[in-house]
Amino acid sequence: MALVLEDVSLQIDRNPILEQISFRLPIGQVLVVLGNSGAGKSKLLEVIAGLLKNQSGRIIYGGRDLSALSPQERKIGFVFQDYALFPNLTTEENILFGLQARQAPAREQAKWLKVVTTELKIDHLLKRFPAELSGGQQQRVALARCMVLRPEVLLLDEPLSALDAASRERLALLMKKIQKKYRVTMLYVTHDHNEARFMGDQVLLVDQGRVVQMGSPEEIFSRPVSRFVAHFTATRNILPGRIRERCGDGQALVEVSGAQLLSTSFPVRGEDVWVCIRPEHFSFVEASSEKSDENLISGYRIAQIIPQSGATVLVELMNRRERLMVFASNRRVEDQGLFVDNEVDIVVAASHVHCLPRQPEDIYCRPE
Amino acid sequence: MTMIVLGAGLFFGSPFLALLHSFAAADGFGALLNPQILLVVGTSSVPALMATGLAAVVGIALGYHFTFRKKAGGRWLKTFFSLPLVLPPSAAGYMLLLAFGRYGLIGAPLYQTFSLQIMFTTTALVLAQFFVITPLMMQAASSAFQQVPESLVKASHSLGADEYTTFVKVLLPLSRPVLVAGVITAFARAIGEFGATMMVAGRLKTIPIMIYVKAMGGDAGVADGLSLLLVLLSFLVLFLVNFLGEKR
Numbered sequence: 001m002a003l004v005l006e007d008v009s010l011q012i013d014r015n016p017i018l019e020q021i022s023f024r025l026p027i028g029q030v031l032v033v034l035g036n037s038g039a040g041k042s043k044l045l046e047v048i049a050g051l052l053k054n055q056s057g058r059i060i061y062g063g064r065d066l067s068a069l070s071p072q073e074r075k076i077g078f079v080f081q082d083y084a085l086f087p088n089l090t091t092e093e094n095i096l097f098g099l100q101a102r103q104a105p106a107r108e109q110a111k112w113l114k115v116v117t118t119e120l121k122i123d124h125l126l127k128r129f130p131a132e133l134s135g136g137q138q139q140r141v142a143l144a145r146c147m148v149l150r151p152e153v154l155l156l157d158e159p160l161s162a163l164d165a166a167s168r169e170r171l172a173l174l175m176k177k178i179q180k181k182y183r184v185t186m187l188y189v190t191h192d193h194n195e196a197r198f199m200g201d202q203v204l205l206v207d208q209g210r211v212v213q214m215g216s217p218e219e220i221f222s223r224p225v226s227r228f229v230a231h232f233t234a235t236r237n238i239l240p241g242r243i244r245e246r247c248g249d250g251q252a253l254v255e256v257s258g259a260q261l262l263s264t265s266f267p268v269r270g271e272d273v274w275v276c277i278r279p280e281h282f283s284f285v286e287a288s289s290e291k292s293d294e295n296l297i298s299g300y301r302i303a304q305i306i307p308q309s310g311a312t313v314l315v316e317l318m319n320r321r322e323r324l325m326v327f328a329s330n331r332r333v334e335d336q337g338l339f340v341d342n343e344v345d346i347v348v349a350a351s352h353v354h355c356l357p358r359q360p361e362d363i364y365c366r367p368e
Numbered sequence: 369m370t371m372i373v374l375g376a377g378l379f380f381g382s383p384f385l386a387l388l389h390s391f392a393a394a395d396g397f398g399a400l401l402n403p404q405i406l407l408v409v410g411t412s413s414v415p416a417l418m419a420t421g422l423a424a425v426v427g428i429a430l431g432y433h434f435t436f437r438k439k440a441g442g443r444w445l446k447t448f449f450s451l452p453l454v455l456p457p458s459a460a461g462y463m464l465l466l467a468f469g470r471y472g473l474i475g476a477p478l479y480q481t482f483s484l485q486i487m488f489t490t491t492a493l494v495l496a497q498f499f500v501i502t503p504l505m506m507q508a509a510s511s512a513f514q515q516v517p518e519s520l521v522k523a524s525h526s527l528g529a530d531e532y533t534t535f536v537k538v539l540l541p542l543s544r545p546v547l548v549a550g551v552i553t554a555f556a557r558a559i560g561e562f563g564a565t566m567m568v569a570g571r572l573k574t575i576p577i578m579i580y581v582k583a584m585g586g587d588a589g590v591a592d593g594l595s596l597l598l599v600l601l602s603f604l605v606l607f608l609v610n611f612l613g614e615k616r
Contacts, residue, residue, distance in 0.1 A: 051522050071525045084523035088541045098527035145527065
């Protein structure tokens with residue numbers, strides 16, 4: 001059982017919006033759709049919901065072809081970016097809108113209203129109008145309005161983008177909990193990669209209406225298939241390198257910025273590569289405590305220490321040719337006495353050195 | 369700048385001042401109480417109300433169609449339905465005569481088969497006013513529907529509501545103030561309609577026709593009284609429309 005898209009294409013006024021989108025999402029999983037604004041993420045959701053009609057391709061849920069069905073006939077819930085609560089209706093009326101449109105019996109309406117509003121902790125807001133609710137509360141009402149219909153698939157279009165950091169965190173946890181409890185299949189659009197990592201069982205990266213890469217968050221973030229994906233997932237360190245030797249044991253020796261690094265993820269052919277290393281995959285070491293299975297990089301000095309959210313800092317390292325960005329915990333920075341202008345050694349595991357084929361004409365892009 | 373505003377004020381104000389002056393001098397108030405004049409107000413209001421009701425239904429339907437069911441050629445069709453807005457009313461009236469007159473394209477078979485005569489009856493007044501005000505209503509409805517956020521309509525559909533339920537439960541309540549303002553404006557336009565009505569009225573007298581006849585015949589009292597009535601009505605309409613606009 002799965003939600004399957006087969007070569008779904010959409011044109012609006014003859015402009016291609018989605019081009020041959022295909023994927024398979026097992027039922028009960030969360031697919032995070034990542035991409036720039038205008039990449040076609042929201043349109044993809046609208047096509048799945050039946051609000052836009054795809055010109056070609058099929059949408060199949062649990063073996064049933066949904067393509068010819070109207071939005072009313074698909075059991076798909078849609079949470080809009082602006083929540084789309086009806087301003088003339090109270091919380092209760094908003095939540096019951098779908099059940100009433102389906103002419104559900106009053107007892108059923110009352111039952112599900114109670115279940116869902118208790119779960120989402122909005123049972124005290126039933127008589128209020130949307131204008132009297134906070135952003136987070138509005139979002140809960142929008143979620144409740146879908147959940148009372150017990151949808152098989154829930155589509156969420158950047159549900160947290162309009163909220164402050166605290167509500168965002170609370171709601172992300174709540175949504176995850178509800179998703180797990182009801183095992184609802186979820187498509188979750190965002191452009192925030194932290195959200196993507198937290199919410200997603202699978203991540204689908206879309207650019208200009210096409211699928212660029214699909215995989216587990218780990219795969220997308222650690223082994224991007226292109227420089228676009230690497231950039232988009234904030235890999236930050238994307239350096240030009242050359243493969244010196246393929247060792248035959250699944251490892252290759254790659255030269256980057258004067259250092260020789262071992263990598264376990266590299267193209268089969270070609271010498272010129274982009275070396276992608278995520279900032280969280282480096283760690284600082286004392287020069288003496290070098291571990292044999294990790295690549296040691298030395299000769300960098302600290303240029304800047306930039307505080308981040310949570311208890312982390314982003315450390316900018318420079319040598320004569322390159323710049324590296326490295327995440328570290330506040331604690332680490334204090335314990336090891338890291339200061340600007342200090343010379344430091346860092347290590348990175350071979351499994352975290354990911355090489356992408358580089359065309360000779362590619363322009364070298366500096367990390368930020 | 370100030371000079372222009374002052375000049376304009378003088379120019380636009382002078383007809384109103386002149387009307388008030390003439391009204392006081394010619395005992396317009398007394399003329400208004402004349403039963404014959406009250407009858408004119410009646411024959412004017414009834415067709416105007418009927419035309420407004422009809423235009424409200426048809427105009428809202430057209431506005432809905434052109435807002436939500438965009439089809440090829442829709443823009444041409446919408447332009448066609450807007451034509452009466454700029455068409456000289458006398459031409460509109462003349463064309464209605466050609467269509468619905470006793471020897472007209474549609475009027476002739478109607479007369480021959482059912483001995484039904486439309487022209488020069490109250491029905492003719494309703495038709496003429498309906499013809500002129502429906503585009504107005506259509507435009508009001510279009511702009512009313514356009515200001516309802518698209519996501520609300522999509523949300524309604526995704527929650528399982530069909531087109532009719534979405535119209536009744538979402539679109540209509542959310543665009544009510546603009547629609548009501550449209551209906552009020554359309555009524556004012558209908559009751560004040562002169563050109564097209566004149567062409568099809570025959571011996572029937574609406575307020576604007578009466579004003580024309582009396583003014584030309586030198587009976588200032590009635591013309592003054594009726595004119596003032598229309599001025600007051602216009603004032604009330606603008607006031608209501610602004611009020612509804614603020615409420616939105």
